[in-house]
Amino acid sequence: MLLGIQIVAVCFALTMLYLTNLYYKRKELTRKELVFWQALWIALLGITIFPSILDPIVEQLHFNRALDLLVVLAFIFLTVLSFVTYAKVKRTDERMRLLVQRLAKERAKERPR
């Protein structure tokens, strides 16, 4: 029987699967991105329903429970994702600034002589 936390995780994974598919249909994700994110949510679903598949790793790394390992992995994943997002936002910001300044100069309205 599924525990409360497992039900929440399953609902979350299913919602994310649906959203990933929706974004792909809207052409906001490439096929590669679709495969990556769907694999991630399917893995989460599998681990949630059959947590025992993690037992060998849990034992190897001396964690008490599979949940502890998942929490640590989630933190690592979020940290990496935050860093990548930060770097991309910074780059986009810089490009946008250059673009805006170039547009302003190109469309300059010079004083009538």
Next chain:
Amino acid sequence: MGVWAVIAAYNEEKNLAPVLEGVKNYVDEVVVVDDGSADGTSNVAIASRVNVLRHPINLGKGAAVRTGVEFAIEKGADKIVLIDADGQHEPDEIPKFLSRLDRVDIVFGTRKFDENMPVVLRFGNRLLHIFTRLLFGVSVRDTQSGFRAFRAQAYPLIRWSADGYAMETEMLVNVGKHKLSYEEVPIKTIYHDRYKGTTMLDGVKIAFRMLSLKLRG
């Protein structure tokens, strides 16, 4: 081609026209950079027959002034005056700046630290003055004043990367770094809108930026 005034304006349709009329008397050319205003700022500037650049989106004062200064230099400016668009500065004081530019690279306008200046601004400015003096050896009492003038040839050395209000402090930091010559000139100031301009949060951001610039060397 002589003296250019660079004015960054954001939603200043009400205040801009008299500023432009005043400034035009003392400089050869004026360029207004409309930093993505939602009102008729650009139209006011065009009607005043000055050069107008428009940022399609709001980037911040630092970015707008940079766009304007670079445009002015491309057009051959050799002296540049920066003045605020909201009418808080007196264009009649521009000659005081220009005469000093004959002997120094950059001239900073310094407001009176009297009861007219909002308390937060007075306190923040004093703190930033101490910071810039200790960290960069530049002693300018009014670190946040937007009324300044500099020689175009000094621009590559004082060029700031900040998009917002930290530009003023970064300019000071660069003056210290490159050991440029500078002077202060007392200016009158009229405070119109206390919800515009540098806020306490901006002051904190500026202080952090100064520290990061110091650490970067």
